[in-house]
Amino acid sequence: MMYRLARPLFFSLDPEQAHAVALESLRMAHVLGLLAPLARSIPEDPRDVMGIRFPNPVGLAAGLDKDGRYIGALGALGFGFIEVGTVTPRPQPGNPRPRLFRLPESEALINRMGFNNGGLNAFLQNVRRARFAGVLGLNIGKNADTPLERAAEDYLTCLEGVYPYASYVTVNISSPNTKNLRQLQDAEALGALLGQLKDRQARLADRHGRYVPLVLKIAPDLDEEAIVGIAAAARAHAIDGLIATNTTVSRSEVLGQAHAEEPGGLSGAPLGEASNRVIQSLVKRLEDSIPVIGVGGILSGADAKGKIAAGARLVQLYTGLIYRGPDIIAQCARALRG
Ligand SMILES: Cc1cc2nc3c(=O)[nH]c(=O)nc-3n(C[C@H](O)[C@H](O)[C@H](O)COP(=O)(O)O)c2cc1C
Numbered sequence: 001m002m003y004r005l006a007r008p009l010f011f012s013l014d015p016e017q018a019h020a021v022a023l024e025s026l027r028m029a030h031v032l033g034l035l036a037p038l039a040r041s042i043p044e045d046p047r048d049v050m051g052i053r054f055p056n057p058v059g060l061a062a063g064l065d066k067d068g069r070y071i072g073a074l075g076a077l078g079f080g081f082i083e084v085g086t087v088t089p090r091p092q093p094g095n096p097r098p099r100l101f102r103l104p105e106s107e108a109l110i111n112r113m114g115f116n117n118g119g120l121n122a123f124l125q126n127v128r129r130a131r132f133a134g135v136l137g138l139n140i141g142k143n144a145d146t147p148l149e150r151a152a153e154d155y156l157t158c159l160e161g162v163y164p165y166a167s168y169v170t171v172n173i174s175s176p177n178t179k180n181l182r183q184l185q186d187a188e189a190l191g192a193l194l195g196q197l198k199d200r201q202a203r204l205a206d207r208h209g210r211y212v213p214l215v216l217k218i219a220p221d222l223d224e225e226a227i228v229g230i231a232a233a234a235r236a237h238a239i240d241g242l243i244a245t246n247t248t249v250s251r252s253e254v255l256g257q258a259h260a261e262e263p264g265g266l267s268g269a270p271l272g273e274a275s276n277r278v279i280q281s282l283v284k285r286l287e288d289s290i291p292v293i294g295v296g297g298i299l300s301g302a303d304a305k306g307k308i309a310a311g312a313r314l315v316q317l318y319t320g321l322i323y324r325g326p327d328i329i330a331q332c333a334r335a336l337r338g
Pocket residue numbers: 061062063064066085086100109111113115139172175217245246247267268269271295296297298316317318319320
């Protein structure tokens with residue numbers, strides 16, 4: 001309700017500026033205790049996935065809070081879990097602005113942020129300071145200037161750092177905005193990367209006396225053969241979960257609209273069906289061996305139900321929050337409770 005009044009104001013600003021103002025407003029609202037009624041309106045609907053109890057199945061997708069600066073405020077909105085990052089070992093500025101675009105006709109965004117973030121140390125400081133009691137996913141990536149052959153080192157550095165603070169760790173190999181990153185989804189590269197990550201996870205589990213699930217986030221722009229390969233690698237390496245999907249490089253759903261030609265990843269409503277297709281195909285290949293978290297194009301409770309119908313065990317959203325406001329969380333949670 002409040003968001004309906006605030007949205008025209010946010011949408012009158014440059015998208016990235018609006019993003020910053022919205023997050024600062026949210027922090028203020030949280031400090032003033034104004035978010036509590038929102039969270040209270042969300043039904044308890046616990047789901048046990050990857051050995052974690054999620055209070056409800058609706059999560060915040062990665063990328064809204066890249067540095068983990070707003071964990072408390074975002075957690076107070078009533079999400080069943082929140083995922084922050086992507087973090088890279090070293091700070092990096094990301095791509096030049098403008099790098100975020102609205103396509104309001106389709107309730108979509110195009111972004112080519114390029115993993116702008118303050119680096120692992122700053123991220124960990126923020127995460128520690130948050131002392132968040134809810135389910136927290138920490139999403140890790142590689143620096144833009146790390147050659148692809150050395151990508152595993154970046155992921156391992158990040159895994160070491162975030163492990164003690166994460167409910168689960170997401171390995172992001174699917175952003176279209178870091179050159180060649182998505183090649184890590186190819187069978188050979190993926191097998192090598194997952195092998196090293198699983199080894200390190202086992203050692204970290206020993207060291208910290210706690211097993212933290214490792215989750216792989218994949219792109220929507222994959223053909224059947226690629227999905228079969230990813231499912232096989234995930235099973236072979238006993239990956240704990242998959243997140244499907246990241247943003248798409250396809251523009252087939254938004255042709256002719258302003259900004260449609262901007263390079264980057266498309267998110268929001270036009271991504272929904274492509275993401276559902278990947279989830280369906282992945283779930284079929286995984287034969288229930290590994291849970292899938294469904295994300296991409298959830299703008300309503302019905303969309304969230306569509307993800308579960310496609311075989312996802314939990315859902316996440318980002319762009320829906322920008323277009324529909326925080327009420328979308330309760331709408332999805334209620335729709336999934338049935
Ligand atoms: C501006 C923006 C930045 C994003 N940054 C990240 C990121 O850093 N890491 C990541 O794994 N996904 C990132 N994503 C992808 C989202 O987590 C999500 O997978 C995608 O947007 C599809 O969901 P949606 O349609 O609900 O937005 C980003 C998305 C947007 C719109």
